[in-house]
Amino acid sequence: MNSKEKEILAEKYKDFRLNYDKRNEGFYTNPSIARIEPFKIADGLYYVGDKKVCIHLIDTGDGLIVIDSGYLGATHLLVDSIWRAGFDPANVRWIIHTHGHSDHFGASEEFRLMYGTKLAISKVDAECIREKPHRAHVVTRLFPFAKIPEFDYEIEDGEIFELGNVKIRCVLTPGHTQGVLSLFFDVTENGKTYLAGLYGGAGTNALTLPYICYNEDPEDCPQQMLDSIKKIWDEPVVVHLGNHPGNNKTLEKREQQIKEGGNPFIAPNSWHEFLSGLKARVQKIIKDNEAIKAEMAEA
Numbered sequence: 001m002n003s004k005e006k007e008i009l010a011e012k013y014k015d016f017r018l019n020y021d022k023r024n025e026g027f028y029t030n031p032s033i034a035r036i037e038p039f040k041i042a043d044g045l046y047y048v049g050d051k052k053v054c055i056h057l058i059d060t061g062d063g064l065i066v067i068d069s070g071y072l073g074a075t076h077l078l079v080d081s082i083w084r085a086g087f088d089p090a091n092v093r094w095i096i097h098t099h100g101h102s103d104h105f106g107a108s109e110e111f112r113l114m115y116g117t118k119l120a121i122s123k124v125d126a127e128c129i130r131e132k133p134h135r136a137h138v139v140t141r142l143f144p145f146a147k148i149p150e151f152d153y154e155i156e157d158g159e160i161f162e163l164g165n166v167k168i169r170c171v172l173t174p175g176h177t178q179g180v181l182s183l184f185f186d187v188t189e190n191g192k193t194y195l196a197g198l199y200g201g202a203g204t205n206a207l208t209l210p211y212i213c214y215n216e217d218p219e220d221c222p223q224q225m226l227d228s229i230k231k232i233w234d235e236p237v238v239v240h241l242g243n244h245p246g247n248n249k250t251l252e253k254r255e256q257q258i259k260e261g262g263n264p265f266i267a268p269n270s271w272h273e274f275l276s277g278l279k280a281r282v283q284k285i286i287k288d289n290e291a292i293k294a295e296m297a298e299a
Contacts, residue, residue, distance in 0.1 A: 060164025063093035072106035098200030100125035123154035125179025175225025176201030197237030
């Protein structure tokens with residue numbers, strides 16, 4: 001990629017970032033507009049996130065695991081949700097991060113400092129953001145004192161992360177970042193055992209050429225995500241968890257649960273419906289990237 005092409009892509013990324021921040025300005029100004037009441041998904045598994053970022057709490061019987069921690073500006077929402085779910089935030093022993101973006105690790109350093117919580121992330125993403133910290137997308141314009149957390153543990157592909165009575169299988173699924181982790185673990189509900197699964201990074205904006213150029217990532221990120229989808233396609237997930245609420249229709253399922261009862265999170269079809277839709281979006285990004293390359297060739 002030559003300097004002229006990088007200049008064009010840098011301008012496109014700048015426009016994307018400005019539009020993204022404008023759309024989220026209300027949340028940045030007042031994160032409480034995204035607050036929702038925490039709720040139980042299955043035995044020992046709770047939703048403690050908000051309307052922007054999914055955060056899940058697992059009661060292992062030997063302390064709590066939290067998956068991701070949301071935006072720094074919404075730390076108070078997470079602390080409040082953990083209390084309201086019936087737990088003490090001081091008992092959060094580990095936060096496992098699905099990937100190294102600041103909207104998923106924003107509150108983690110506060111938990112480390114306040115409660116002694118240990119922080120884990122994939123070894124790949126830990127190395128990526130050590131090498132190039134801008135890949136973490138820490139928005140210092142909004143949070144001047146924000147920083148990348150100090151991670152205590154780096155997870156390898158296929159590793160089993162175990163605490164108490166919970167075993168979480170961590171699978172590397174690159175694309176959104178180079179070190180995205182998808183997580184799989186058993187849960188029970190009404191005496192039955194189901195596999196819970198969370199695809200760790202489904203945002204396809206990160207696969208666009210402007211985003212790839214900004215991150216200094218390899219250009220085959222879209223193909224990486226397609227390969228990742230194939231890698232985990234056969235996982236027999238019944239309890240599909242989201243990374244952002246739109247992934248698994250978290251908010252809609254919760255509304256249905258409130259109105260109709262039952263447990264709409266026990267949904268055997270949700271996993272493949274999500275992965276099929278994600279695959280289609282990635283394929284569109286590949287075509288869009290080719291169009292951008294053609295545009296640059298004519299510039």
